[in-house]
Amino acid sequence: MSANEIIQTKLLNCTLDEIGQYQERVTRIHHDLPQQDFTGWLDLPLREQDELVTSLENIAQEVKACADVLVVIGIGGSFLGAHAVQEALTPYFGKAANGIEVIYAGQHMSGAYVKQLLAYLDSKQVYVNVISKSGGTMEPALAFRTLRLYMEERYGNKATERIIVTTDGEKGILKGLADQAGYRQFVIPDDVGGRFSVLTPVGLLPIAVAGVDIRTLLAGAKDAAIAFSEADLASNVAYRYAVLRHMLYEKGYTMEILASFEPSLSKLGAWWQQLFGESEGKDHKGLYPATVNFSTDLHSIGQFIQEGSRVMFETVVHFNELTDDLAVPFDARDEDGLNYVSNRTFNEVNAICEEGTILAHAEGEVPVIQLALPTLDTYHLGYLLYFFMKACGMSASLLEVNPFNQPGVEAYKKKMQALLKEDK
Numbered sequence: 001m002s003a004n005e006i007i008q009t010k011l012l013n014c015t016l017d018e019i020g021q022y023q024e025r026v027t028r029i030h031h032d033l034p035q036q037d038f039t040g041w042l043d044l045p046l047r048e049q050d051e052l053v054t055s056l057e058n059i060a061q062e063v064k065a066c067a068d069v070l071v072v073i074g075i076g077g078s079f080l081g082a083h084a085v086q087e088a089l090t091p092y093f094g095k096a097a098n099g100i101e102v103i104y105a106g107q108h109m110s111g112a113y114v115k116q117l118l119a120y121l122d123s124k125q126v127y128v129n130v131i132s133k134s135g136g137t138m139e140p141a142l143a144f145r146t147l148r149l150y151m152e153e154r155y156g157n158k159a160t161e162r163i164i165v166t167t168d169g170e171k172g173i174l175k176g177l178a179d180q181a182g183y184r185q186f187v188i189p190d191d192v193g194g195r196f197s198v199l200t201p202v203g204l205l206p207i208a209v210a211g212v213d214i215r216t217l218l219a220g221a222k223d224a225a226i227a228f229s230e231a232d233l234a235s236n237v238a239y240r241y242a243v244l245r246h247m248l249y250e251k252g253y254t255m256e257i258l259a260s261f262e263p264s265l266s267k268l269g270a271w272w273q274q275l276f277g278e279s280e281g282k283d284h285k286g287l288y289p290a291t292v293n294f295s296t297d298l299h300s301i302g303q304f305i306q307e308g309s310r311v312m313f314e315t316v317v318h319f320n321e322l323t324d325d326l327a328v329p330f331d332a333r334d335e336d337g338l339n340y341v342s343n344r345t346f347n348e349v350n351a352i353c354e355e356g357t358i359l360a361h362a363e364g365e366v367p368v369i370q371l372a373l374p375t376l377d378t379y380h381l382g383y384l385l386y387f388f389m390k391a392c393g394m395s396a397s398l399l400e401v402n403p404f405n406q407p408g409v410e411a412y413k414k415k416m417q418a419l420l421k422e423d424k
Ligand SMILES: O=P(O)(O)OC[C@H]1O[C@](O)(CO)[C@@H](O)[C@@H]1O
Pocket: 075, 076, 077, 078, 131, 132, 133, 134, 135, 136, 137, 140, 194, 195, 278, 406, 409
């Protein structure tokens, strides 16, 4: 299988005019994209990064040897990618054999969460990785203030060794504070924005600590970067996906639902949601990115998808092979009447559920884009992450919005700041 064939895109339940009509625009955007600010992620997996990867692996080794828990502090692009990869590739119960527990803070401001987190940490050996590109985002900054004091109280001078900072190489409050305290630091490249940063130290350090092989993840992303380096819609499936979703948007579908049938992919959905939501939702334009995990959500939002307002299409992420499975047991009593599925495995039943869902959604007039990959493993996840980023750059550009800013996020921050500074 060539790298170009690793992801198969299929449009189901719907026919669209020839997508080739977009080729000229796609080619133009393809050539313009690297000239834009914040596109350092485009060729990042192609760069020689051995020194960086080795130093990330070394620190990850140290963290695993000296801690039971790594607390990753970050919000948005500063935690979603790591969380997505960790969830997708580590066991459902317990941690990976070669990783430790990685938990998150600073992704909201729940007092209960922080209080319970500190209590939980009391019986564990702890390292902290605080991640913020700007270095001044309220949610992670508050969590870090609290955890820093906690670490100092617990470990005294040794706290300095147990706090690792991932931030800008030159500016920001966190950078200044890290220099002052002598914390070890990893740099978030200047030309890579938060939601495109999963393959930088932002994602790579927590992912390595969780026990995932970051070299294999990067190898998948590298092959994707090569596979999607040409503008041709016939071979570039990332661009094909971008054009399909754009064409559906033009036809009046205003919501895309990313669906998967494997629960470990739900955090990938959260990462994808920020990627597309912050990149495209501008100037009163853009597809609303929603995520579902089937079959769980067929019993919640499934009714709406089947029969509610006809505004959505689905993108189903499908892996042909999953690494673990279990046969449905035979029970001679058959009191539940389920022996007719006992010649199958759980994953086979799940795959038939996927097929049935797509057929049902065809009757409900829900277009489906199926993205099929060979195996849910580290390599193919790296490939898929890059696929989505490349598709996103193209898709937002087709909408004629800047894919790489997020001015709207400032609105709530300003209101909150003003309210916080009012006299109590
Ligand atoms: O890493 P920072 O600067 O704390 O930002 C976190 C997140 O906040 C945003 O700037 C706005 O939501 C995102 O783009 C970013 O991923």
